Amino acid sequence: AQKVTQAQTEISVVEKEDVTLDCVYETRDTTYYLFWYKQPPSGELVFLIRRNSFDEQNEISGRYSWNFQKSTSSFNFTITASQVVDSAVYFCALSEAGNYGQNFVFGPGTRLSVLP
């Protein structure tokens, strides 16, 4: 069975600090996708990034970067120079590719508060 764990329930940082959100997943499939979504107070889940299980190349996109390590089943997300607008709940999600029909499994979320 699939499972996503986000051990950090809440994180508070001061603006301009770097912050890393942790995600650990469990799956028996060898082919799967990992995602990060952001949910601001408005409620809409905003897609941030997708990685497939064959692509362990880490990437930096602006202030965001991702660290995907299959050996430890982790898919961590870092925001550098955090801003107040980054305050939101961040969800890590897993989807097993090739699964008949869509069934995303979400972690419990990490609430990030960026203080001015």
Place this chain on the structure above:
Amino acid sequence: KAGVTQTPRYLIKTRGQQVTLSCSPISGHRSVSWYQQTPGQGLQFLFEYFSETQRNKGNFPGRFSGRQFSNSRSEMNVSTLELGDSALYLCASSDWTGDTQYFGPGTRLTVL
């Protein structure tokens, strides 16, 4: 391209009533999924439709049902509402690859 739209945005119902929520996917997307989000249970998958067929279903009672129309718009229905059905209901759509889901703003349902 317009994003996923959901109507209504807010609903207040009483126990025992039924409710229908609507979702219009991104143009060209044929897969629509529904999720329930509550503070206690987090985001839970309800069901997914593709080309008017339910392909996958989560672990929810039969009071929760859905359908998809030929234009890919989807509706979900909850009958005999219970207090515990109060939640944010999120709809997501994806294209034929199904790789990434894009979410709508949600419908916040309050059951009194």
